[in-house]
Amino acid sequence: xxxxxxxxxxxxxxxxxxxxxxxxxxxxxxxxxxxxxxxxxxxxxxxxxxxxxxxxxxxxxxxxxxxxxxxxxxxxxxxxxxxxxxxxxxxxxxxxxxxxxxxxxxxxxxxxxxxxxxxxx
Numbered sequence: 001x002x003x004x005x006x007x008x009x010x011x012x013x014x015x016x017x018x019x020x021x022x023x024x025x026x027x028x029x030x031x032x033x034x035x036x037x038x039x040x041x042x043x044x045x046x047x048x049x050x051x052x053x054x055x056x057x058x059x060x061x062x063x064x065x066x067x068x069x070x071x072x073x074x075x076x077x078x079x080x081x082x083x084x085x086x087x088x089x090x091x092x093x094x095x096x097x098x099x100x101x102x103x104x105x106x107x108x109x110x111x112x113x114x115x116x117x118x119x120x121x
Contacts, residue, residue: 004054006033016043026050026072030058038062046070051079060084 001008010028018027026047028037034057042048042065051058055075061082063069068087073079 001029001033001035001055002031004032004056008033008035010035010037010040012039014041014043015048019044030055030075032056035059036061041065042069047072051075055079 008028008030015027019025024047026049027042027044028035028049029052030050031052032054035051035055036059037049038059038061040063042063044065045067046065047070048063048065049058049060049071051071051073053074053076055078058073058075058079060069060071060079062084064085068089069084071079071081071084073081
């Protein structure tokens with residue numbers, strides 16, 4: 001969606017093979033306007049929906065993906081995420097002790113998240 005006045009709606013859709021070149025593209029790219037994505041399934045790992053800052057409203061509700069539904073939100077509170085499938089991985093404190101992060105290693109994903117609850121130090 002690129003139009004500031006546009007409305008995009010996807011309901012009970014099944015998305016497959018959207019990032020054929022492996023560039024990290026989302027199945028749905030929202031650059032502006034309004035959108036509702038509800039009850040959809042995604043056959044690949046995320047990102048599933050990319051929401052850019054100019055988006056006026058994005059409602060993403062009840063979506064599923066086997067590795068957990070991933071929405072990259074740059075529109076802040078104008079995006080509402082509810083009842084989407086979360087990642088099945090449970091990272092206990094004990095499990096975290098056995099991992100090291102080598103940023104830039106072969107096979108790295110494109111995202112790095114802070115370990116202190118969401119704030120970079």
